Amino acid sequence: MANSPSYTNGDADDTLQDDTINDDPEQEDENIVEEEEILGGTGGQDESGEESGEDLFNDDYELDYQAIPELDRYAAEGVDDEDVEDMTIDQRREVDALMKRREREKRRRLGIEDDFEDDESDIESGHFQGRKRRQDESQDEVGMDDDANAYIKNLGDTQGHKIQDWVVMPGPHNEIIRHFKRFLRTFRLPNSKQSLYREAIRRLVQEQRQSVIVDFEHLMTNDEVLAFFLLGAPEQTLKIFNEAITQLCFELYPNHRGIDKELFIRISNCLQNDNIRDLRVEHLNKLIGINGVVTTSTGVLPQLSIIKFNCLKCGFSLGPFTQNQENEIKPGSCPECQSNGPFEVNMEETLYRNYQRISIQESPGTVPPGRIPRSKEILLLGDLCDTCRPGDEIEVLGVYRNTYNISLNIQNNLPVFATIIEANHVSTREDKISFETLTDEDIQDIIKLSNEPRIAQRIYASMAPSIYGHEMVKKAIAFAMFGGEGKNPGGKHQVRGDINLLLCGDPSTAKSQFLKYIEKTAHRAVFTTGRGASAVGLTAYVQRNPITREWTLEAGALVLADRGVCLIDEFDKMSDQDRTSIHEAMEQQSISISKAGIVTTLQARCSVIAAANPIGGRYDPALTFMDNVDLSEPILTRFDILCIVRDVADPINDELMARFVTESHMRHHPLADENDIKQNHVLPNVFNVEPIPQDMLKKYLIYAKRRIHPRMTSVDQEKVSQLYAKLRRESLVTGSVPVTVRQIESMVRIAEAHARMHLRDFVNDDDINVAIQMVLESFIETQKYGIMRTMKKVFQGYLTYKKDNNEFLLFLLKQLVQEFIAFQRNRFGLDRLNASIKIAEEDLISRARQYGVLDLQQFYQSTLFRSHGFKYEDKSIVQIL
Known part of the structure; x- marks a missing residue:
């Protein structure tokens, strides 16, 4: 030519x-x-x-x-x-396609990368444009030079434009689509021959889903410019990404066009999570990540996405109009008859999308002391709706946007805006999130630690190491934190695996300190008090949404503690009505709501650990547990372990307690140096083993609860049945805490928790014996003092199972000391007490022989014997007061 x-x-x-x-x-x-x-x-x-x-x-x-x-x-x-002669349209298409193929071959020979698939698809679909005209338009709109290849290489050069304005220009817009489509088609993981996201698109079509999750690190390593645009202009870039995935999916699977009109890209693993209270103006219109607990959730509503209107006067169809989140779209006048309406929405041609609002609150463990938890509204669109429910702890990645709220301006008398997060990706933060933080070295250390012969004693000693003594309480807390295995056969009836614990005793026995330690150590814990919590505050309550005027459900403490621990201090200060409301949550681990037309059931799969004071302030050993504590029988039977914490005057133990407290204060002073730490050594704990570091203990807990699921295989069922029958008989005779079938389930749960401590997948006889010992100690401690001594002799074989002889002999020796002090006080009075106490060795030998302990020399040489102020002299034991 x-x-x-x-x-x-x-x-x-x-x-x-x-x-x-x-x-x-x-x-x-x-x-x-x-x-x-x-x-x-x-x-x-x-x-x-x-x-x-x-x-x-x-x-x-x-x-x-x-x-x-x-x-x-x-x-x-x-x-x-x-x-x-003039060329026909078909001839022009053929010539244009020929020119494109020649240009592509020329670029390949020169080593220039380009993607002509979009242009060829436009030609094949009938969208014909002249070559010269496309070049002129792109140069006029973008302001580039005549070198088209420079445009591809310099996509990241915005030429003075804002990123938000640059990405929406036709030239960069099309180039971003081509880059992102090439990323989706070609990205492969190392040592993989298959395209990762092409396979994800295949699964999307197969499962008829609407979104593909893209890892931000993959995008960053493959195309930094797209990652830069995503962070700089997230709202505009995400729309382009959605357009690209839609085009690519319809090119690969044309028949899917009739199922979904639009597909979405969800970005994961993008940013470090920010706190809700740290969101400021600089975060507006940026991509942010936050986490929290879902407190409220509205219903899923249809929202207008692309609207068409019909003119009622002439019947002309107006549109389509794209609906935004701020204002309602209304046509001005009809272009056909020039009238101002009226108009009605064309229901058949209008497109809708799912719409839901949720509110998340700061996680209970992340709220600074003395502050009120902050909350933020999240907007869920499309397939993100109903991905979470009240009580779930979630991570949200989305765009932080402002919305106009007229009521907010009226209240503040200033032009201010409300803020909302338009979610792009929502993931539930369960134990798997924490489990993924464990490295291979951590897992190897955990497995090595579990092979130690006294791992259970080390775990007991690691519970609240800043509190001296209280052996039974620490064991009970360890069982409650590890927990048993829940059962739900056939999805019909759920049997809980969480262990409930009640601490009851005298004041100043560190009950609240134990609860605070659990709050800091457990993966997910909610702390509340009896006076500061109501029935609806513990379970759930219904309120009217101030914007939509519909009834919504607010989650309470037990729902927020789902898959965690709910801690209730001052349990005795709660009213009977409030305590009755948690009966269902403690046994069935669910909360049923039937209010304001809302009939639903929420999950409350958590351990309940409560602390209570007895009537009158101090525990009276001459009375039964039911007489000491103002709690009903139904709620007492729902606690697996009852721990009585008494403040007994013991000169030796009181001296050791005082030394432990003072040395702990001196060691942990902010200005303490290494010399102070060496001089003020901490006394050995009652378990006489080295405790596990707290960081390692948290990792051990996460690994055990995530990976270990012990089950009952072959256990001595005869032993359990005989013990249950004997306990039933004793409980009816003594009139103390009633024994029900729940005590058998408690034994099973404690046995599973003990097996989980050792990272075993099965429950053996050793676990059953430890569980029986724990349940018996809990039952005997609730009896009157006289009955307690009798029952200890009856069940002595169970109570001394796998117990260190040194600890047992120390217990017998302390009994002899208490009897000697009581005798001296009754005979001579308080003023005639000697500065030292001498106990004949024969008395200890005779009492130990009753329980089958014959060798006492090892006990005399042990650290436990010396640390409690005893020494052996001339066939007698001396303790200096």
Whole structure:
């Protein structure tokens, strides 16, 4: 075909000058000089040497249109003056496709990467545009030079534009789509031959889902420019990503177009989570990540996405209009009849999307002391709806946006805006989130630690190491934190695996300190008090949404502690009505709501650990547990372990307690140095083992609860049945705490928790014996003092199972000391007590022989014997007061 002609100066009947390219530079210079002479020197230089140019506004500008025969002619060579027939549309498409293929082959030979699939698909689908016209439009809109390849390489150069404005321009918009489509098609993991996200698109079509989750690290390593645009203009870039995944999916699977009109990209693993209370103005219109607990959730509503209207006067269809989140779209006038309406929504052609609002609150463990938990509203659209429910702890990645709220302006009398987060990705933070933080080295250390022979004693000693003594309480807390295994056969009836614990005793026995330790150590814990919590505050309550005016459900403490621990201090200060409301949550681990037309059931799968004071403030050992504590029988039977904490006056134990407290304060002073730490050594704990560091203990807990699921295989069922029958008989005779079938389930749960401590997948006889010992200790401690001594002798075989003889002998020795002090006080009075106490060795030997302990020499040489102030002299044991 002939070269493109160009017009020159001349009249209306002037000819065209050929625009052929002359390869001879000398000939080209001669032509330029000749043309300047003909034009009278226009474009040259004046006498002063300055460029004069062509004066277009002089008085004789009409001479510009005079005829110049030397220029108003065609060059004879290279002119194609043959008649050519007009090309049809199909022929134009074929020629354009041929030119595209030639251009692609040329670029491949030059090593230039480009993607012509979008252009070819446009040609095949009938969207024909001229090559010259597309280049001109892209250059005019983007402001680029003639080098199209420079545009591809310099996509990250915004040329002074804001990122938000740059990405929505037609040129960068199309280029981002091409880059992202190429990323989805070609990205592969190391040592993988299959495209990761192409397989994800295949699963999307197969499972008829609407979104594909893209890891931000994959995008960052593959295409930094797209990652930069995503962080700089998240709202605009995400829309382009959605457009790209929709195009690519419909190209690969054309039939899927009839199922979903639009697909979505969800970004994961993008940002470090921010606190809700740290969100400020600089976060507006940025991509942020936060976490919290879902407190409220509205119903799923249909929201207008793309609207079409019908004019009621002429029937003309207006639209489509894209609905935004701020204002309602309304047409102004009808372009057909020029009327101002009325208009009605075209229900058939209007597109809708799912819409839901939730409110999340700061996690209970992350709220600073003395502060009120902050909350934030989250907007869920599309397939994100109903991905979470009240009580779930979630991570949200989304765009932090502002919305206009007229009521907020009226209240503040200032032009202020409300804020909301439009979610892009929502993930539930369960134990798997914490489990993923464990490294391979941590798992190896955990498995190595579990193989130690006295791992259970080390775990007991690690519970609240800043509190001295209280052996039974620490064991009970360890069982409650590890927990048993829940059962739900066939999804019909759920049997809880969490262990409930009640601490009851005298004041100043560190009950609240134990609860605070659990709050800091457990993966998920909610702390509340009896006076500060009501029935609905513990379970759930219904309130009217101030915006939508619909009834919504607010989660209480037990729902927020789902899959965790709920701690209730001052349990005895709660009213009977409030305590009755948690009966269902403690046994069935669910909360049923039937209020304001809302009938539902919420999950409350958590351990309940409560602390209570007895009637009158101090525990009276002459009374039964039911007489000491103002709690009903139904709620007492729901506690697996009852721990009685008494403040008994013991000179030796009181001295050790005082030493432990003072040395702990000196060691942990903010200005304490290494010398202070060495001089003030902490006394050995009652378990006489080295405790596990707290960081390692938390990892051990996470690994055990996530990976270990012990089950009952072959256990001595006869032993359990006989013990249960004997306990039932004793409980009816003594009139103390009733024994029900729940005590058998408690034994099973404690046995599973003990097996989980050792990282075993099965429950053996050792676990059953430890569980029986714990249940018996809990039952005997609740009896009157006289009955307690009798029952200890009856069940002595169970209570001394796998107990260290040194600890048992120390217990017998302390009994002898207490009896001797009581005898001296009753006979001589308080003033006649000696400075030291001497106990005959024969008395200890005779009492130990009753329980099958014959060798006492090892006990005399142990650290436990010396640390409690005893020494052995001349076949007698001396303790200095």
